[in-house]
Amino acid sequence: MNRDLEKFIPRFIRFILPYIVVAIFTVIVFYKSGEIFWVTKTLEAQTIDRRNFISGTAYSNLPHYFRLAAVENCKPKVIALGSSRVLQFRSAFFKDSISFYTTGGVFKRIEQLRAFLESIPEEDLPKAIIIGLDQWFFNSRYDEVVSRKNDLVYNNFDWFDNWDGIERWQDFYSDCMNGKIKWSKLWMENDSGIEWSGISARMEGLGYRKDGSRSYGRIVSAGTISNRIKTAIDSVRNDNGLFRWANEPDNQSINELRVLLRFCNKHKITVTGFIPPIQSHVLYEMKKNQEHYPNFFQLYNLLYPIFRDYGFYVYDFTVPENYGSNDSEMVDAVHGSEKSYLKLYLHLLQKEGYLNQYSDSVYLKQRLETASGNFDVFGNK
Amino acid sequence: MLFNSFSFLLFFPAVTVIYFLLPYRFRALWLLAASCFFYMAFIPVYILILALTISVDFLAAILMEQQTGSKRKLLLISSLISTALILFAFKYFNFFNETFSSVAHLFNYQVPAHVYNIILPIGLSFHTFQSMAYVIEVYRGNQKAEKNFGIYSLYVMFYPQLVAGPIERPQNLIHQFYEAHDFNYRRVTDGLKQMAWGFFKKIVIADRLAIYVNEVYNHPGKYEGVTVVLATIFFAYQIYCDFSGYSDIAIGAARVMGFRLMKNFDNPYSSLSVTEFWRRWHISLSTWFRDYLFIPLGGSKVAMKKIYINLIIVFMVSGLWHGANWTFLVWGALHGFYVIVERYFGVSKNIITENESGKFLKNFPRQLLTFFLVCFAWIFFRSNSLTDAFIIISSSLHWNFSFAALNITVPGLLVYCFTGIFILELVQQLMKGNEFFSLMLHWPRWIRITTYHLLIISILAFGIFNNTSFIYFQF
Numbered sequence: 125m126n127r128d129l130e131k132f133i134p135r136f137i138r139f140i141l142p143y144i145v146v147a148i149f150t151v152i153v154f155y156k157s158g159e160i161f162w163v164t165k166t167l168e169a170q171t172i173d174r175r176n177f178i179s180g181t182a183y184s185n186l187p188h189y190f191r192l193a194a195v196e197n198c199k200p201k202v203i204a205l206g207s208s209r210v211l212q213f214r215s216a217f218f219k220d221s222i223s224f225y226t227t228g229g230v231f232k233r234i235e236q237l238r239a240f241l242e243s244i245p246e247e248d249l250p251k252a253i254i255i256g257l258d259q260w261f262f263n264s265r266y267d268e269v270v271s272r273k274n275d276l277v278y279n280n281f282d283w284f285d286n287w288d289g290i291e292r293w294q295d296f297y298s299d300c301m302n303g304k305i306k307w308s309k310l311w312m313e314n315d316s317g318i319e320w321s322g323i324s325a326r327m328e329g330l331g332y333r334k335d336g337s338r339s340y341g342r343i344v345s346a347g348t349i350s351n352r353i354k355t356a357i358d359s360v361r362n363d364n365g366l367f368r369w370a371n372e373p374d375n376q377s378i379n380e381l382r383v384l385l386r387f388c389n390k391h392k393i394t395v396t397g398f399i400p401p402i403q404s405h406v407l408y409e410m411k412k413n414q415e416h417y418p419n420f421f422q423l424y425n426l427l428y429p430i431f432r433d434y435g436f437y438v439y440d441f442t443v444p445e446n447y448g449s450n451d452s453e454m455v456d457a458v459h460g461s462e463k464s465y466l467k468l469y470l471h472l473l474q475k476e477g478y479l480n481q482y483s484d485s486v487y488l489k490q491r492l493e494t495a496s497g498n499f500d501v502f503g504n505k
Numbered sequence: 506m507l508f509n510s511f512s513f514l515l516f517f518p519a520v521t522v523i524y525f526l527l528p529y530r531f532r533a534l535w536l537l538a539a540s541c542f543f544y545m546a547f548i549p550v551y552i553l554i555l556a557l558t559i560s561v562d563f564l565a566a567i568l569m570e571q572q573t574g575s576k577r578k579l580l581l582i583s584s585l586i587s588t589a590l591i592l593f594a595f596k597y598f599n600f601f602n603e604t605f606s607s608v609a610h611l612f613n614y615q616v617p618a619h620v621y622n623i624i625l626p627i628g629l630s631f632h633t634f635q636s637m638a639y640v641i642e643v644y645r646g647n648q649k650a651e652k653n654f655g656i657y658s659l660y661v662m663f664y665p666q667l668v669a670g671p672i673e674r675p676q677n678l679i680h681q682f683y684e685a686h687d688f689n690y691r692r693v694t695d696g697l698k699q700m701a702w703g704f705f706k707k708i709v710i711a712d713r714l715a716i717y718v719n720e721v722y723n724h725p726g727k728y729e730g731v732t733v734v735l736a737t738i739f740f741a742y743q744i745y746c747d748f749s750g751y752s753d754i755a756i757g758a759a760r761v762m763g764f765r766l767m768k769n770f771d772n773p774y775s776s777l778s779v780t781e782f783w784r785r786w787h788i789s790l791s792t793w794f795r796d797y798l799f800i801p802l803g804g805s806k807v808a809m810k811k812i813y814i815n816l817i818i819v820f821m822v823s824g825l826w827h828g829a830n831w832t833f834l835v836w837g838a839l840h841g842f843y844v845i846v847e848r849y850f851g852v853s854k855n856i857i858t859e860n861e862s863g864k865f866l867k868n869f870p871r872q873l874l875t876f877f878l879v880c881f882a883w884i885f886f887r888s889n890s891l892t893d894a895f896i897i898i899s900s901s902l903h904w905n906f907s908f909a910a911l912n913i914t915v916p917g918l919l920v921y922c923f924t925g926i927f928i929l930e931l932v933q934q935l936m937k938g939n940e941f942f943s944l945m946l947h948w949p950r951w952i953r954i955t956t957y958h959l960l961i962i963s964i965l966a967f968g969i970f971n972n973t974s975f976i977y978f979q980f
Contacts, residue, residue, distance in 0.1 A: 126687060126688045128687075128688050128689055128690035128691075128693075129525075129688045129690075131690050132688070132690050132693060132694070139954075139957070139958075143961065143965070291511075291970045292970075294965075294966065294970070
């Protein structure tokens with residue numbers, strides 16, 4: 125062997141060894157805690173084995189193709205389609221024989237919803253779709269928040285699907301130092317019959333259930349709710365975030381909605397649309413600034429004829445009181461709780477007769493009456 | 506594949522280890538295969554474009570060598586046009602189409618601008634210029650036409666400098682592919698150190714500065730006064746750390762394997778004039794333009810008026826090389842204007858000698874003025890449009906100083922930014938005139954090792970690991 129090489133190898137190994145040890149340790153922690161995972165294994169646990177497996181990663185988002193793979197796996201008859209504002213629908217809202225899956229949490233634009241639906245193999249398409257139409261989807265300045273580029277690719281299954289989180293190992297160690305991560309919980313296999321996977325799920329009980337819905341765990345508290353509402357009110361006042369001021373509706377999104385509805389109509393999928401709720405203080409602030417939101421309060425009037433063109437209906441649930449809920453059942457400024465959404469769904473059952481074949485409204489009303497808190501009805505099981 | 510990606514962390518050691526394990530005769534082939542893989546990690550099919558330019562220039566050079574007179578010139582022109590056409594089709598077609606349509610509109614003609622959504626092949630401007638350099642040098646008789654297609658392909662595709670230079674000359678690089686490079690401790694460790702310093706500049710300094718710069722430049726009119734001025738200064742450092750960081754990684758990676766690539770940056774912000782700045786900034790490109798455009802146009806051996814015209818042409822073409830946008834054209838023209846003014850007043854003579862004489866008090870005001878002029882031009886380079894650039898300039902004039910106004914985006918960002926710039930300047934001052942890290946060889950071993958560990962730990966602790974692309978990749 126070359127003498128220089130003989131000199132280099134031991135020195136180099138000595139130099140990089142500490143970094144390799146730390147790197148291997150980090151990967152083991154991330155893997156064991158479920159922060160990096162194989163999509164197929166998680167899907168098998170959730171949609172085939174139907175185990176109580178809650179997946180909630182702290183340092184990465186759910187891969188967008190996870191939802192497509194889940195739909196292909198469990199072939200639900202009904203799906204909820206939309207942003208994080210459809211994550212509160214539960215399979216327990218439906219009869220046992222009817223499979224339900226909510227696809228929220230990864231889509232942020234109408235064209236992404238349309239592209240997702242078109243990617244489902246024809247034989248796996250659902251019979252009914254409940255679609256959440258976020259008010260900002262139709263705001264002409266929503267581009268500034270979420271790029272219009274439809275970059276969701278559906279044939280992208282890597283060997284380690286959810287590897288992205290490892291790039292945020294700096295945040296992981298910073299959270300460890302700040303005491304946000306408890307080491308004992310990182311290794312916990314299961315707790316009260318639930319398998320927790322991912323650091324958010326293990327630490328906070330925050331993650332996705334087997335029906336795709338979201339368990340908010342311990343992140344919902346009076347303090348966090350009021351902070352988020354305050355942030356939303358500031359956004360309304362300062363032309364920020366989701367509440368950007370806009371004078372015109374976004375025509376391209378309206379066209380995308382038409383394409384989506386036409387697709388459903390062609391494939392005999394019944395669609396029920398709804399405009400999700402907003403907390404009353406935020407809504408009040410928006411009304412005070414309504415000159416900046418000329419389309420927001422007219423959205424229902426804009427969408428209704430479009431839905432009717434394809435034989436479907438859309439409902440306006442912007443005000444929680446309109447379907448019997450209230451602010452105490454909101455988990456933040458723009459997300460209702462599971463209880464709020466059960467009320468919303470019961471309202472839909474009254475209006476949309478076809479949904480009664482999938483759900484038992486008497487049972488759901490009973491469950492609603494016996495629910496103790498303001499947020500959960502069915503728990504994590 | 507980005508240098509600052511996890512893939513490269515696996516790719517580089519794998520390629521290097523196999524390179525040294527292979528017998529000499531297979532090494533070039535291995536490097537070519539690795540370079541193809543590296544390029545295809547972006548858009549695989551675009552390798553066909555590269556294959557086309559490589560084939561055309563390879564054949565043109567061989568034929569050119571066999572010809573004399575007008576046939577030789579014809580072959581040169583055909584080769585240059587075919588290479589330039591590819592560059593034009595991908596990079597400039599939409600720009601010229603839109604410009605033509607706008608001009609026609611001025612004269613009341615309605616010519617619709619057909620804009621094609623084409624993704625620019627990564628590093629196209631770099632490897633086309635490298636190919637052009639080869640055929641020109643063969644034409645001039647300074648370089649023999651390469652008969653080995655694999656070696657010529659490797660000259661264009663050598664992965665460390667494939668996507669963002671340095672733009673090599675054939676005389677410097679091709680012969681190195683025939684040389685046997687043994688494993689040399691000093692050379693390998695120097696290369697690794699240079700790579701580490703490049704990563705520090707890119708991941709720790711440039712990407713951190715980018716947060717501040719992007720916030721200001723993507724929202725023209727939102728910020729004013731000192732915030733905008735600071736964002737422009739930060740951009741000057743961001744682009745320097747981003748591009749020179751890339752060059753350090755490229756030069757270091759090549760050095761590990763035994764190849765010597767040309768120096769691309771030489772402490773440019775210490776320049777006493779814009780003319781000197783261009784001798785220290787992106788040296789491989791500025792010398793390309795000098796050798797293959799400025800000198801053929803007449804160089805400095807023509808009448809002064811003609812020199813000025815040539816200078817403005819060269820700098821405007823250089824601007825356009827960076828991107829098909831009016832902002833780059835104005836940036837190039839501004840630099841052309843600066844250099845002409847300096848030439849007129851005789852500022853550019855013996856400038857490097859003066860700068861090296863070490864008279865800090867005498868040099869500092871001139872360095873500051875040069876830095877100001879360069880920063881002013883950077884406004885056009887960074888702005889998303891000419892309108893944005895003018896908004897940025899006018900909002901920077903609303904001088905309303907407050908420390909609170911400086912603190913934008915995330916808390917503590919300013920501390921990171923200033924510390925990064927301070928470390929950069931400190932290291933550059935220490936390294937002045939010396940080979941990279943060679944100064945440290947005189948330090949005690951434990952201090953050296955601690956410094957290397959501190960460098961790595963800083964990259965790991967303060968670096969931004971979200972695969973931010975290098976700015977010059979888009980060119």
